Amino acid sequence: MSGAAHPRSSVHARAHPASEEAPAEVQHLPPHWQPAQVRPSLPVGVGLLSVGIALIGLFVLLSGALYLLNVYAGTVVPSQLLVIQDVSPVGAAILVVLGAAFLSLASALWDREAWALYTTVAVLFLALAYLFFTASITVLFLVVLVLFVYLLTVRHHFV
Numbered sequence: 001m002s003g004a005a006h007p008r009s010s011v012h013a014r015a016h017p018a019s020e021e022a023p024a025e026v027q028h029l030p031p032h033w034q035p036a037q038v039r040p041s042l043p044v045g046v047g048l049l050s051v052g053i054a055l056i057g058l059f060v061l062l063s064g065a066l067y068l069l070n071v072y073a074g075t076v077v078p079s080q081l082l083v084i085q086d087v088s089p090v091g092a093a094i095l096v097v098l099g100a101a102f103l104s105l106a107s108a109l110w111d112r113e114a115w116a117l118y119t120t121v122a123v124l125f126l127a128l129a130y131l132f133f134t135a136s137i138t139v140l141f142l143v144v145l146v147l148f149v150y151l152l153t154v155r156h157h158f159v
Contacts, residue, residue, distance in 0.1 A: 043154045046109060049120070049147065054106035061099025067092040117151060117158045124148040
């Protein structure tokens with residue numbers, strides 16, 4: 001196989017009429033490299049807030065579920081395990097739904113979804129307004145204020 005190119009080769013030689021050497025022609029080039037979009041990493045405070053919201057959501061969900069199990073299947077759950085005592089089954093069902101919403105919010109915060117950031121910032125703003133207008137400027141007010149400002153400063157990490 002002195003001068004013949006392999007049929008599957010992407011480089012082949014053509015005889016040039018003016019010279020003895022044949023220039024190599026490339027039929028296919030690899031695609032242009034483009035860097036993948038880098039997703040910003042999870043800030044530590046957002047991770048801690050997400051875990052905290054998940055724990056609260058799990059507690060609220062289990063409180064409502066245990067109460068409902070005690071009401072409708074009394075022998076399954078002893079009454080000593082109940083966190084809430086005097087509530088209607090509708091209230092317990094609302095607690096189950098609220099706990100599930102907290103868990104989904106925590107999961108979305110962990111995944112850095114923008115709707116979770118906006119929801120959390122809105123809830124913190126409402127909590128700040130309530131604490132301010134009820135003249136409850138305490139440590140809780142300062143903690144909520146710090147969380148509010150922190151989430152606004154790390155908003156570029158969310159997509």
